[in-house]
Amino acid sequence: MIEPGYCLTMARYNAWQNGLMKTALQKLDEADLRAERGAFFGSILNTANHILWGDTLWMSRFDKGQGPDVGADESVAMTPSFAAWSAERFRMDGRILRWAEKLGTLDLKGDLEWVAIASGTAFKKPLGFCVMHMLNHQAHHRGQIHAMVTAAGGEGWVTDLPFLPEEGPWL
Structure with missing residues (x-):
């Protein structure tokens, strides 16, 4: 169905995209990150938390490591702040990359x-x-965040896979 090269390319792509997303989110204030925007998970931060929660859950199934500390209903509040999310996102991207490598x-x-x-x-x-x-789950919900960021007056980022840099750093 898939091969290791695909997994590594997508792990790099997602780490790259999460870094670009983090840069865009840093330019928004806390109110913008938490504002209800009519998306499935409500706010930008809620959606970012849900992606992180899903990655943590799936990776625990793949690498037998630590799973999320909260259940599905609390996935949107997995981290209490942008700073906490940013640190956990960085760690998770590293975990996914090490696994894919x-x-x-x-x-x-x-x-x-x-x-x-x-x-x-x-x-x-x-x-x-x-x-x-x-x-794919990451890409789907990150697209929702991209739309919410631009609707909030923030700056979007390039999302096209052909623009993935040949060389890292991926984190």
Whole structure:
């Protein structure tokens, strides 16, 4: 379904995008970050927290490391401030990159089994499919944040994959 090179490229892309997003968010004040904007998760910071929560949850399934300390209902409040979010986002991007750098072809084969935190439903899906979901989930919600930032009068950032720098730093 997918191969390690895809995972590493997308891990780099997402780290790059999260860095550009952080720069854009730093230019907004706290009120702008917390304002209700009619998006699925309400505010810019809520949406950024949800992405971080999802990454933490999926990575705990992939690398068997630490999962989120809060449940799905609290995902939007995973971090209390932009500064806390920024630090956790940096750590998570590093975790995803280190994981992707070590992947071999066989690491992406087989199924992943888990029980959904929110519903208690048991799932079994191809591991590669789940990895694609995690990487795509970031892009989806980051696009919502991009729209909210520009609607708030902030500056957007380039999001096109062909503009991914050839060389890091990715963090």
